[in-house]
Amino acid sequence: MDFVPSFALTLPELVLTGTGLVLLLLAAWGGDKAARKIAIAAATALFVAGVLLVPGLHFGTDGPATLAFGGLLKVDSFALFAKALIYLAAIAALMVAPAFFAGPTAGTERGMRAEYPVLVLFAAVGMSIMVSANDFMSLYLGLELNSLSAYVLAAILRRDTRSGEAGLKYFVLGALASGILLYGMSLLYGFTGGTAFDAVRAGLSGTMGTGALLGVIFVLSGLAFKISAVPFHMWTPDVYEGAPTPVTAFFATAPKVAAVALTARVVFEVFGGQVQAWQQIVMFMALASIIFGALGAIGQENLKRLLAYSSINNIGFILLGLAVANVDGASAMLVYLFIYVAMSIGSFVALLMLRGEDGELFETFADIRGLSVTRPAIAWALLIFMFSLAGIPPLLGFYSKFVVFQATIEAGLVAFGAIAIAASVIGAFYYIKFVKVMFFDEPAGVVTGKSETGHWVLLGLTALIISPLGYLLTPSLTDLADKAARSLFIVLV
Numbered sequence: 231m232d233f234v235p236s237f238a239l240t241l242p243e244l245v246l247t248g249t250g251l252v253l254l255l256l257a258a259w260g261g262d263k264a265a266r267k268i269a270i271a272a273a274t275a276l277f278v279a280g281v282l283l284v285p286g287l288h289f290g291t292d293g294p295a296t297l298a299f300g301g302l303l304k305v306d307s308f309a310l311f312a313k314a315l316i317y318l319a320a321i322a323a324l325m326v327a328p329a330f331f332a333g334p335t336a337g338t339e340r341g342m343r344a345e346y347p348v349l350v351l352f353a354a355v356g357m358s359i360m361v362s363a364n365d366f367m368s369l370y371l372g373l374e375l376n377s378l379s380a381y382v383l384a385a386i387l388r389r390d391t392r393s394g395e396a397g398l399k400y401f402v403l404g405a406l407a408s409g410i411l412l413y414g415m416s417l418l419y420g421f422t423g424g425t426a427f428d429a430v431r432a433g434l435s436g437t438m439g440t441g442a443l444l445g446v447i448f449v450l451s452g453l454a455f456k457i458s459a460v461p462f463h464m465w466t467p468d469v470y471e472g473a474p475t476p477v478t479a480f481f482a483t484a485p486k487v488a489a490v491a492l493t494a495r496v497v498f499e500v501f502g503g504q505v506q507a508w509q510q511i512v513m514f515m516a517l518a519s520i521i522f523g524a525l526g527a528i529g530q531e532n533l534k535r536l537l538a539y540s541s542i543n544n545i546g547f548i549l550l551g552l553a554v555a556n557v558d559g560a561s562a563m564l565v566y567l568f569i570y571v572a573m574s575i576g577s578f579v580a581l582l583m584l585r586g587e588d589g590e591l592f593e594t595f596a597d598i599r600g601l602s603v604t605r606p607a608i609a610w611a612l613l614i615f616m617f618s619l620a621g622i623p624p625l626l627g628f629y630s631k632f633v634v635f636q637a638t639i640e641a642g643l644v645a646f647g648a649i650a651i652a653a654s655v656i657g658a659f660y661y662i663k664f665v666k667v668m669f670f671d672e673p674a675g676v677v678t679g680k681s682e683t684g685h686w687v688l689l690g691l692t693a694l695i696i697s698p699l700g701y702l703l704t705p706s707l708t709d710l711a712d713k714a715a716r717s718l719f720i721v722l723v
Contacts, residue, residue: 233299235298236298236299236303239296239298239303239305240298240299240303240305240362241282242279242280242282242283242313242317242358243279243355243358243359245275245278245279245282246275246276246279246351246354246355246358247355249271249272249275249351250272250275250348250351250352250355253268253271253272253347253348253351254348256268256344257344257345257348260344261344264344265328265331265342265343265344265346265347266328266342268344268347268348269324269327269328269342269346269347271347272324272347272348272350272351273321273324273325273347275351276317276320276321276324276351276354277317277321279313279317279354280313280314280317280318280321283310283313283314283317297364298362301364301365301426301428302363302364302365302367302368303359303362303363303364303368304362304363304364305362306714306717306718306720307713307714307716307717308361308491308494308495308714308715308717308718309358309361309362309491310714311564311710311711311713311714312361312487312488312491312564312567312714313357313358313361313362315483315484315487315567315568315571316354316357316358316361316484316487316488317354318571319480319483319484319487319571319575320350320351320353320354320480320484322479322483322575322579322688323350323476323477323479323480323483323484324347324350325684325685325687325688326475326476326479326578326579326582326682326684326685326688327342327346327347327476328342328682329582329682329684329685330342330474330475330476330582330591331343331346331474331476343386345382345386346383346386349379349382349383349386350379350383350480352375352379353375353376353379353380353383353480353484353485354484355372355375356371356372356373356374356375356376356377356379356488357372357376357484357485357487357488358372359371359372359375360372360373360376360488360489360491360492361487361488361491361492361495363427363492363495364426364427364428364499365425365426365427366415366418366419366425366426366427366430367425369492369496370408370411370412370415373408373411373456373492374408376485376488377404377408377456380400380404380481380485381397381400381401381404382397383397383473383477383480383481384396384397384400384469384472384473384477384481385397385398385400385401385473386474386477387474390474392471392472393472393473393474394472395468395472396468396469396471396472396473397472397473399465399468399469399472400465400469400473403455403464403465404455404465406455407451407452407455407456407462408452410448410451410452410455411448411449411451411452411453412452413448414444414445414446414447414448414449414450414451414452415445415449416445417441417442417444417445417448418430418433418434418442418445418446418449420441420445421433421439421441421442421445422434422442427495427496427499427500428499430500431499431500431501431502431503434446434500434501434503434504435503438504438507443507446501446504446507446508447511449496450493450496450497450508450511450512453489453492453493453496454493454515456485456489456492456493457486457489457490457493457545457548457549458486458541458542458545459515459516459518459519459542459545459546459549460515460518460519460522460523460542460546461515461518463519463522463523463542466538466539466541466542467526467530467535467538467539469481469538470482470534470535470537470538470541471532471534471535471538471593475534475578475581475582475591476578476582478534478537478578479574479575479578479579479582482537482538482541482574482578483571483574483575486541486545486567486570486571487567487571490545490548490552490563490567491567493552494552494560494563494718495718497512497552497555498555498560498718498719499718502719505555509553509555512549512552512553513553513643513646515546515549516546516547516549516550516552516553516650517546517646517649517650517653518546519542519543519545519546519549520543520546520547520650520653520654521546521653521656522542523539523540523541523542523543523544523545523546523657524539524543524653524654524656524657524659524660525656526539526542527539527540527543527657527660528656528659528660530660531594531595531596532593532594533581533592533593533594533595533598534581534593536660537574537577537578540619540657540660540661541574543657544566544570544619546650547566547630547631547634547650547654548563548566548567548570548634549563550562550563550634550635550637550638550646550647550650551563551564551566551634551637551638553638553643553646554637554638554641554643555641556637556641557712557715557716557718557719558637558640558641558715559634559637559638559641560714560715560718560719561633561637561708561711561712561714561715562633562634562636562637562711563634563715564710564711564714564715565629565630565633565704565707565708565711566630566631566633566634568707568711569618569626569627569629569630569695569696569700570630572626572692572695572696572700573615573618573619573627573692573696575688575692576611576614576615576688576689576692576693576696577612577615577616577619579685579688579689579692580608580611580612580615580689581593582685583605583608583685583689584597584598584601584605584608595663595664595667598612598664598667598668599667599668599671599672599673600668600671600672600673601667601668601669601673602668602669603673604673608689609668609669611689611690611693612664612668613664613665613668613669614693614696614697615692615693615696616661616662616664616665617661617665618696619657619661620657620658620661620662621654621657621658622658624698624701625696625697625698625700626695626696626697626698626700626701627696629700629701629704631654633708635647635650635651638650
């Protein structure tokens with residue numbers, strides 16, 4: 231086998247892997263004092279890997295030439311689009327980390343641990359493999375590399391009981407989900423005789439037996455945990471609340487993109503010939519996630535738990551595009567993912583910038599009362615993000631919901647789309663609650679005015695993207711999403 235073409239296709243992953251191994255040694259020798267420099271090096275590696283994606287992302291890469299390592303990986307336009315989002319989200323998670331870990335909330339006098347950026351890098355490698363997987367073996371390898379890194383990241387504050395609890399819950403439930411996924415994969419292997427996506431697709435053609443159908447259900451159940459879709463969402467609020475806020479921002483963006491992209495690749499490329507077998511499952515998860523995510527957020531006082539339920543709600547809208555089961559739906563799903571990542575990064579950066587006089591982060595509605603008086607810039611930025619998450623025009627969040635609803639209605643799923651539209655109104659309540667508390671309540675106390683330059687850059691950039699000016703990006707974004715979506719429906723046999 232000639233490995234040169236495969237190495238060329240996977241150059242971003244090789245850059246990240248090599249950098250991660252080198253930085254791991256530096257972390258062992260240099261200790262936590264070198265953590266900030268290691269974070270800068272990791273962010274630089276992610277940026278370089280992102281630059282390497284640009285030629286294929288712009289011109290499109292589809293067909294047999296996209297297969298690497300004997301068909302284990304498929305580096306097509308869809309994978310490149312997802313990787314670009316993953317790397318951007320990972321860079322953001324690295325940018326906001328040093329200031330957080332330097333504060334008293336870190337639970338340690340040593341500040342940020344040098345392992346943090348290394349774990350983010352390895353998680354990014356795992357996610358890259360996930361979105362390029364063309365075989366259940368490579369799928370599971372990427373999934374576990376990402377998951378193992380995520381478990382440690384959630385519990386990285388060893389002296390913080392909430393962080394340790396979050397890591398333990400994530401690990402236990404994640405192991406359960408991995409077992410469910412493996413069982414589904416074993417059933418599919420047993421009934422189709424292969425693990426490669428094209429072999430499983432061929433084995434599932436025609437009338438599908440009960441055993442193979444159970445394999446489909448178990449695989450979708452395992453993947454649903456990774457995207458925190460109802461009814462496999464139970465870990466999300468606890469992990470989001472307990473994990474360090476930069477880690478929560480990371481969980482809410484990059485792994486979500488990777489898991490959604492992986493789910494889309496599996497249902498379209500593996501189960502694409504049996505749409506009736508999985509479409510109803512995805513439709514149920516979409517509607518349940520929209521409704522439960524909205525209702526669950528109403529009574530929350532902790533802002534991170536509220537954003538966790540918000541992420542469940544948004545996953546429901548993303549799954550709407552998946553349930554449509556055509557190119558337009560997949561394209562709408564990718565557009566929504568891009569806008570959702572920008573909204574999530576901005577929301578968590580705003581929370582990270584809010585500290586009291588003692589340096590403790592603000593995490594409840596009581597803490598942000600009257601924020602428009604004490605920190606008006608952050609209050610207005612949060613207003614933009616909350617209104618955008620609610621889908622209120624003219625912010626870009628409205629466009630993300632519009633394209634998904636449009637694809638749903640045009641596919642003839644009118645009742646399905648109508649229920650989703652009606653349920654989306656529920657979410658407006660708790661998003662508007664942010665605005666009411668920040669702009670109409672009396673100030674709760676002093677909010678310090680010191681924030682890192684990187685925080686302001688991220689806050690301003692994401693707010694600009696979500697603002698009406700973001701519509702200038704929609705032609706290019708739609709074009710890239712269309713190319714990526716079309717590549718999902720190219721079956722290589």
